[in-house]
Amino acid sequence: MHRHLLVPFYEHPTDRPEGWAALVAAAPTLHGVVLNPANGAGEAPDPAFAEAAGRLRAAGVRVLGYADTAYGRRPHAEVVADLLRHRDWYGADGAFLDQVATAPDALPHYRRLAVAARAAGAATLVLNHGAPPDEGYAELADLLVTFEGPWDTYRTLDPPAAPHHCHLVYAAPPGFRPATEVHCAVPGTGAHPWGTLPHDVPECVR
Numbered sequence: 001m002h003r004h005l006l007v008p009f010y011e012h013p014t015d016r017p018e019g020w021a022a023l024v025a026a027a028p029t030l031h032g033v034v035l036n037p038a039n040g041a042g043e044a045p046d047p048a049f050a051e052a053a054g055r056l057r058a059a060g061v062r063v064l065g066y067a068d069t070a071y072g073r074r075p076h077a078e079v080v081a082d083l084l085r086h087r088d089w090y091g092a093d094g095a096f097l098d099q100v101a102t103a104p105d106a107l108p109h110y111r112r113l114a115v116a117a118r119a120a121g122a123a124t125l126v127l128n129h130g131a132p133p134d135e136g137y138a139e140l141a142d143l144l145v146t147f148e149g150p151w152d153t154y155r156t157l158d159p160p161a162a163p164h165h166c167h168l169v170y171a172a173p174p175g176f177r178p179a180t181e182v183h184c185a186v187p188g189t190g191a192h193p194w195g196t197l198p199h200d201v202p203e204c205v206r
Helices: 017-025 047-058 076-090 104-119 135-139
Strands: 005-008 030-035 063-068 094-098 124-128 143-150 165-170 182-185
Touching (some): 030 124, 047 076, 076 104, 094 104
Parallel strands (some): 005 030, 094 124
C-alpha cells in the first residue's frame, strides 16, 4: 500500500486515544506523523507521547518532531534543542520545521538548521513554508510544504505540485485529495484544524 499521508495530529494521546490508535492502524498509508507535544517537544518528557511515538515506530511509521522556526526569527539554538529533545525523549527519526521563511535571504539560516537536523538524527526533513518558497530550499529538505490552508482557498489556486512538495489542506470535504503525492486533507476548521484525522484514515477506526 502506498504511503502518502503526512499527518500533523496535534492532540494529546490521553485525550484522543482512539485517534492515535487509528493512526497506528493506518500505518501502511502513512508517510509520517508529526509529533507536537507542546508547540515543540516541551520542557520535560511526556510519557503518553513517548508511548504513542513508540507504537507508531513499531508499526513502521516515521515520527517527525515538530519545531517552530518563526519564519527565521527563532534562534538557531532553540530550534536545535527542540529537535534533540524529540530525538531523546520520543525517538523521533525525522523533523518537521514549521513557519519556515520563503525568501532567498533566509536560506543560510535554514541551511544551518538543515545540517543540524540531520546531525540530530533526522533521516526525513520537512520544511513547512505554507506557500511556494524560493527554489533554493529544495536542496535542504526531503519535502517542502508549499500550501497549508483551507480547501476554499486551495481550490482557487494552482500551487506547485512537484514530487518533493506536500500540500496540507483543512476544512476539506470527504473524497478530496490534494494534488501532491504526499499530502493531508482533514475536515477540521477554525483555530485548531489539525486536531482532526485525515479523510483517508478509515472512519471505522477513528
